[in-house]
Amino acid sequence: MKLKTLFALFFLTLLLFAGANLVLAFFLGEADKQRIESEARSAQITTLSDDLTISSQWGTRFARGFVATKDPVKWRNYNELMDIFDGKIARPAEYGWEYWDLVGANILAEPASDKQGAVSLDSKFLQLDLTIEEFNILKKAEDLILKMTMAERRAMHAAIGEFDDGTGVYIKKGKPDMALADKLLYGEGYLKDNGELSKLVYDLKTRVRERFRNILNQNEQFASQLIKTNIYLGGALFLIVVAYMIVLQKYFFQRTGRLLRAVKEISKGNLDVEMSVAGSDEIGELAAAIGSMTKNLKCAFESLKEKISISEKTALELDNERMRSEKLLHNILPATIAQRLQGGEEVIAEVFPEVTVFFSDIVGFTELSARLGPHETVNLLNVLFGKFDDLSEKHGVEKIKTIGDSYMVVGGIPNRDALHCQHVAEFALEAIAFVKNFSSIYPCAIEMRMGIHTGTVAAGVLGKKKFSYDLWGDVVNLASRYENSSTPNEIQVSESVKIRLADDFLFSEGFNVELKGKGIVPCFYLLGKKTTGHA
Known part of the structure; x- marks a missing residue:
């Protein structure tokens, strides 16, 4: 075959690969444009x-x-x-x-x-x-x-x-x-x-x-496929160049030798190699084309690395989101209950024959919140209930819920605890002491009523989309009523609580209180723990 024909075929091959490279570059640009537009639309809707x-x-x-x-x-x-x-x-x-x-x-x-x-x-x-x-x-x-x-x-x-x-x-x-x-x-x-x-x-x-995450994933997959195609085209072009060099090396030995060494470096992954072959003939143009392709490949590799980095970051964010969701579930439900739900249990309901229920609320909360305004009211509740949360963890009692200014805990649920009544009493004494101390430094007087009762309750997880762990039964209602009838800054308890705690705690003289649905019942105020030397 004549050299002129070889040169013509060589140039035709280069043109085909250059055109394919331009098409790939165009599609890569379009894919990136779609990514930017998708992210912008997602941000607008959010x-x-x-x-x-x-x-x-x-x-x-x-x-x-x-x-x-x-x-x-x-x-x-x-x-x-x-x-x-x-x-x-x-x-x-x-x-x-x-x-x-x-x-x-x-x-x-x-x-x-x-x-x-x-x-x-x-x-x-x-x-x-x-x-x-x-x-x-x-x-x-x-x-x-x-x-x-x-x-x-x-x-x-x-x-x-x-x-x-x-x-x-x-x-x-x-x-x-x-x-x-x-x-x-x-x-x-x-x-x-x-x-x-x-x-x-x-x-x-x-x-x-x-x-939009699916759209972005599709764009990334499409871009990745284009890059792979570009790499394959580059590899194919390299093979063609090598074949031509073998045929033409006897005519352009030195220049083709240098060009061949540069191409070998590219094949090893060195995209920073410089083309030392110059000239205005076909070999010079080939060297220029390979140099341009190398730059495109380098840009493509850099773009691929960036997309890989983004994918890794997205995967990390998804993992962090999963961990955050699990942490949120453990914050909403008791740890053992959350583990049972994650283990596949769909219905969780149990009867606990011996538990102690505690209720508290802020005296005159409606008037107080109207005077403070919404933001200061939330700040106040965060301080009080934040401390109560710390105390519940300290004494091993379980926070069930807050409703407005009402705070509810229980001892002996979901983990059985023989000392549930003592632990709730210790929690209540520390809680009322904190409220009194906090009231002395707060601009407005803060008083709380507290009530405790002990007995049998049912407990379980309610809801399918928004979970809550709750108690029900006569003991819960009575504990709430003991709290409602309590004197401000006092802990009113039932007779059953006093009987369980009489050896270790101090109580006021008994008195009678009328509770809705129960009539006249004996009550006591929990005053504190007995000291070591107390009779």
Whole structure:
């Protein structure tokens, strides 16, 4: 075959491989562009999902705050919040979880009434790429917000003596109905709707993350396949180059020799090798093409390393999320119960013949929380219940739940404990001592009532999506009633508790108390532990 023909075939081969390389580079660029767009859309949907929660949570806070304080600023802020949600006024640039806190602290101004650029949250979602399933979740969430908004407005109007005339207009006047307002904002239906809304937003964000994670995985797989193809093309080109060099080396021995050594270095994975072959003829052009290909391969390898690093980081984040979920489950349920659930048990219910139940609540909590405001109230409960959590762990008793300002623990569950009554008593004494000491340094007086009873209860795990470990039975009801009838900053106990603890603890003289459903029953106040030398 003539040299000219060989050269022509050689160039044709180079052109084919160069074209394939450009196509691969183009598809790699498109894949990266799709990745960026997918991440941006996912972030937009997540931000708008957060706005749903902001509208719900802050709507609740403003409504409850207005009912408690009649502060017109809270009413105005509530209407501004809903106007942003409905697209009646523009969403502030700084809008987010902290926005209304900053407005309340006069760090940021209240939203301007300018309608320019105002778009409802529903319209924003419609502009995004939602699936039918995601859109259905969104509509359910918006329906719940509308339902809660109607309850909140009705509660705020009831608090100032205004009522619906049957047409949705609050022009009927009457006495303020705080009981109705509290029922609307703190009732089981409202709380259920609030929790269901949070679950819907969580599901929406989870589905969006999962969908875009799948899209990103597909893009990464496609890019990885392109890189592999590019590598295969490079390998094939290398073999062709070597074949041509064997034929042509007798004509261009020195230059082809240098070029061959460079190509061998590339085949070993050294992509930093420099082409020392120059010239304007075909061999020079070949050297230039190989150099360009080497750079592309190097870029492709670097991109592959980056994607591998991202994949490893994503895997680590998923593992951390799994560990966090397991830790959260152990925080919600007793350790042994959590292990049984993870082991596959679906129904956990047991009877415990000997346990001790403790209840406490803050005296005058409703008035105290109205005076402190929501944030300071939460801070107060975190301090008190945080200490109670530490004490429950110290004395080996199990925290069951908190409801508002009420705190409940039990001894002897789920792990059997012969000294359950003593451990609960020690917990209660340290808890009341902490409350008294904390009250002496807190700006407002803090008092708590506490009650203890012992006996037989049933216990088990309730719920399928949101787990809770709870107790039920007459002992639980009586312990709560002993707490309700207790004197502030005292620990009122039943006679059965005194009988079990009389050898080691001090009690007041007995007295009678009427408990609902039980009539007159004897009670005592737990005063402390006997000292070593006490009779």
